[in-house]
Amino acid sequence: MTRAVLSLGSNLGDREQHLRGAVAALRGVVERCSGIYETPPWGDADQPSYLNAVLLVSDPEAEPRDWLKRAQAIETAAERVRDPERRFGPRTLDVDVITVWDAQGRPVLSDDPGLTLPHPRAYLRAFVLRPWLDIQPDAVLPGHGPVAALLATPEVAGDLAGLTARPDLALESSL
Numbered sequence: 001m002t003r004a005v006l007s008l009g010s011n012l013g014d015r016e017q018h019l020r021g022a023v024a025a026l027r028g029v030v031e032r033c034s035g036i037y038e039t040p041p042w043g044d045a046d047q048p049s050y051l052n053a054v055l056l057v058s059d060p061e062a063e064p065r066d067w068l069k070r071a072q073a074i075e076t077a078a079e080r081v082r083d084p085e086r087r088f089g090p091r092t093l094d095v096d097v098i099t100v101w102d103a104q105g106r107p108v109l110s111d112d113p114g115l116t117l118p119h120p121r122a123y124l125r126a127f128v129l130r131p132w133l134d135i136q137p138d139a140v141l142p143g144h145g146p147v148a149a150l151l152a153t154p155e156v157a158g159d160l161a162g163l164t165a166r167p168d169l170a171l172e173s174s175l
Helices: 015-025 064-077 126-135 147-151 154-160
Strands: 002-010 030-033 037-039 050-059 094-101 110-112 115-117
Touching: 002 015, 002 064, 002 126, 015 050, 015 064, 037 126, 050 126, 064 094, 064 115, 094 115, 094 126, 126 147, 126 154, 147 154
Parallel strands: none
Antiparallel strands: 002 050, 002 094, 030 050, 037 050, 110 115
16 A cells, blocks of 8 residues: 655646546545645746645555646547646646555655655745645655745745635645
């Protein structure tokens, strides 16, 4: 069994529906859904704002790489198009595997370029860290420390000010 934190983001098309579609595709394994946040684009400013959320998922049969396969399948179903010229460009749906824990609750660490765990840039992304606190107030990003402390770092605090909670939108867990 593994548990994982997945980050969702969408800034093209029906953004809310893309997030809901991701949750629906993970029906039966979603333990908790964060609130939804509207966020400015990160890494490429010439695009619409994003809706972002974070999920806590678990599956008694899943191996760490299975979460990546699921994430990619969900992106494909949402007709995600990758533009090699715009690494941080707009997308219908982005699903990132942030961290994974094994059946004993130990963090899975991997430096495999296909699946680096924890996600190598998660510690810098307010749009991942802030929603994560909604579902795990004592969350710790392996190798980086408490998520609440990461939000206070200068690299993240400036981006945090640009996040807007969207209490008018909500995702529902499936367990």
